[in-house]
Amino acid sequence: MSIRLVIADDQALVRGALAALLGLEPDIEVVAELGDGTGAAAAVVEHSADVAMLDVEMPGLDGISAAAAVRQAAPSCRVLMVTTFGRPGYLKRAMQAGASGFVVKDTPARQLAEAVRRVHQGLRVVDPALAAESLTAGDSPLTEREGEVLKAASDGGTVADIAKSAMLSEGTVRNYLSAAMSKTGGRTRAEAVRIAEDNGWLL
């Protein structure tokens, strides 16, 4: 009996190509393709899928939240995360959300089908290099509000803009940014944003 697979990735070309690639495997059957995470849980239930392959970066519901939704709606369905960016924070958060596997998009294509099979068997699949990095990197040092403010700062607005969007006073925003800069080691607001993004501490 073949593995019933749901694929969610916002890039149609990639999604279609992955479906084609995996559909070639005799023991894998692609039962649904989604362009965002919103309908993932529903699709898994509807098609009684065995494995859900989710991209982390998606419009609407992001992959991590989608993973949690899938796990809740169908505990027997395993989740395999696929992502462009090997950010340590993503891995940790994905695992906490109930994912069984985590691969980056520059792993060889032939390993993908194997990853799907292992996940289906209940094994965990994690890129070894990324796992190591994730251990050393540790959790986000940012408090919730610091993260929010830093994210609000990530599109380059002024302190006044951020204060308005976060409903905070300007001074408070500056304090949070200062704390975030100190914790990330960035010497500029923009540098702090970059560091936090690279580590997967935002989203």
Add this chain to the structure above:
Amino acid sequence: MSIRLVIADDQALVRGALAALLGLEPDIEVVAELGDGTGAAAAVVEHSADVAMLDVEMPGLDGISAAAAVRQAAPSCRVLMVTTFGRPGYLKRAMQAGASGFVVKDTPARQLAEAVRRVHQGLRVVDPALAAESLTAGDSPLTEREGEVLKAASDGGTVADIAKSAMLSEGTVRNYLSAAMSKTGGRTRAEAVRIAEDNGWLL
């Protein structure tokens, strides 16, 4: 006689999946897969390819430069650019570099093979929405140095950092950033960076 195709994309999973997808077409033969743009021209010559499919964002030699190299080394080989980001500036620059087609990664997968065929026939393939945007967006208003300085600023360093890396005085850096902010309409250095990136004016 089948179309001989070279694929270059830095994400191995995507590259493999695209190769698998296109390899299914009876009239297309994938003769080489590359992980960066450096060897693209050589691979095209070696395998006497008819079409080269290049990603814009690649480590080492970027897709636009690779396209120019391919066109120079093998004028009979057509170039089809594939990119994650539909940035107007990319399209214009790719066309100037001699590309015949330009598709974004969220076009439907089945159109891809068709795009390869059209490019091979000497037709041009361009995402219509993107083409329209590209016309309205216009060329980069930034002068060469302004672009360089803005790019140096894009990782969030201070003026002093940028001045050092660009071998300029701090005052000059501030002048260029000021000009870049005025031309892009950004109110902050960071905002100017984001706007320029979104339009494909950096790289």
Add this chain to the structure above:
DNA sequence: GATGAGGGATGACAAATGTCATCGAGGGGC
């Protein structure tokens, strides 16, 4: 030969940013 645009620089000034000390309220832990 004049004009203009771009590259590079300086200096001055106003506004924004980053830092610090401090304060109060609330929420767990011991």
Add this chain to the structure above:
DNA sequence: GCCCCTCGATGACATTTGTCATCCCTCATC
């Protein structure tokens, strides 16, 4: 109860930015 941390805020202060006027040099172009 008390301590510690986070959240939220304020005010003061030193730096850093962003803006502007002005200068010089070079290279096209008219």
